[in-house]
Amino acid sequence: MSFPVYLIGARGCGKTTVGKLLACQLSYYFCDTDQQLQQQLEQSIADYVAQHGWGNFRQQEHQALLTVSSDSTVVATGGGIILRDDNRQHMREAGTVIWLSVDPHVLVNRLTADPEIGQRPTLTGKPITEEIFDVLQKRLPLYQQAAHHTIDANQPPEKIVIDILTVLSRDSLTA
């Protein structure tokens, strides 16, 4: 059975980028909870959060996670998916959870180069490249608790995909 593969990690760790490449290599579908949400809501995350707040966003995000969770699918989640217990439990039980672990200074460089501010409004009121250190510090235990595997994602996307395929093949051999 080809269960879903969930990519988790901080903003800018490469969930969307690596997810597309990984899906291609696995001949899986690719879904992104942020893209799913913005299409369904017909507005950017920034606009939705400005109007309805983060609490309502997290409820929408939970529903998007359930919607895109299907067999033979690579799911790129949003960086805050791990905040809800039910999201962490769902992903761990429904499929394989891969944490793309990236050094915060590398995240700063990537988010500076490509902030995608419509999708990534500030979480704390600080600029997203400043808040990343505190946000990541608070979320580390949740990424660790949710993940079946941790991958060093400070590398080029293609190398990350190779490392993910290696752990997935080990899983299938020991299943």
Ligand SMILES: Nc1ncnc2c1ncn2[C@@H]1O[C@H](COP(=O)(O)OP(=O)(O)O)[C@@H](O)[C@H]1O
């Ligand atoms: N492994 C990587 N090496 C260098 N740049 C990367 C890597 N993964 C993603 N990026 C770049 O970082 C930015 C954020 O990537 P993205 O896939 O949107 O991350 P996420 O979905 O985790 O927020 C994009 O500009 C992307 O091109």
Ligand SMILES: O=C(O)C1=C[C@@H](OP(=O)(O)O)[C@@H](O)[C@H](O)C1
């Ligand atoms: O870290 C977070 O709480 C968020 C990360 C974003 O997704 P990416 O991690 O794909 O940027 C997006 O879901 C939203 O801005 C909230």
Ligand SMILES: [Mg+2]
């Ligand atoms: Mg993304």
